[in-house]
Amino acid sequence: xxxxxxxxxxxxxxxxxxxxxxxxxxxxxxxxxxxxxxxxxxxxxxxxxxxxxxxxxxxxxxxxxxxxxxxxxxxxxxxxxxxxxxxxxxxxxxxxxxxxxxxxxxxxxxxxxxxxxxxxxxxxxxxxxxxxxxxxxxxxx
Numbered sequence: 001x002x003x004x005x006x007x008x009x010x011x012x013x014x015x016x017x018x019x020x021x022x023x024x025x026x027x028x029x030x031x032x033x034x035x036x037x038x039x040x041x042x043x044x045x046x047x048x049x050x051x052x053x054x055x056x057x058x059x060x061x062x063x064x065x066x067x068x069x070x071x072x073x074x075x076x077x078x079x080x081x082x083x084x085x086x087x088x089x090x091x092x093x094x095x096x097x098x099x100x101x102x103x104x105x106x107x108x109x110x111x112x113x114x115x116x117x118x119x120x121x122x123x124x125x126x127x128x129x130x131x132x133x134x135x136x137x138x139x140x141x
Contacts, residue, residue: 011108020108024052027106027115034119040126044092044101052106057098058122060129067102074121076114079103 010016028047031054035041044055058066067080081100082089089095104118 021050023108024106024110025050027110027112028052028054030112031104031106031115031118034115035122038119038123038126040129041122044094054104055101056104057094057101058126058129061098061125063094063098063100063102066125069125070102070118070121074117076118076121079105 011020028051029049032043032045032047035043035054035056040059042057042059044057047054057063061069063080067078070076070078080102082095083100083103086095089100092101094101106114
């Protein structure tokens with residue numbers, strides 16, 4: 001018996017892939033909608049529902065630093081950088097300002113609590129930036 005056989009059986013159950021696609025699209029849409037309410041968050045789109053991906057930056061934060069702090073302070077795993085698409089990032093203008101972008105990727109086991117935790121973490125980090133800007137301690141981008 002293969003180690004992954006139970007997972008494969010679960011994944012390949014009738015209608016499971018369609019259900020997971022819908023779940024991931026819903027989480028992606030929830031995150032995108034909530035982040036549009038956060039002025040410091042820069043979202044790149046258009047949103048392709050079902051891809052499970054949201055690309056963003058947070059004003060005042062380099063993407064690598066933002067990703068590292070999301071991981072170390074909040075336990076949120078994201079990817080940062082150019083994502084094998086440096087020309088796309090040049091076109092978006094993220095290369096010089098942020099060193100790329102932060103990519104959020106949803107999977108079958110993510111829940112709405114993950115969306116809430118990420119939005120709260122980004123909001124907290126945006127608040128920290130806002131407190132430092134008047135002191136000249138943070139570069140405003």
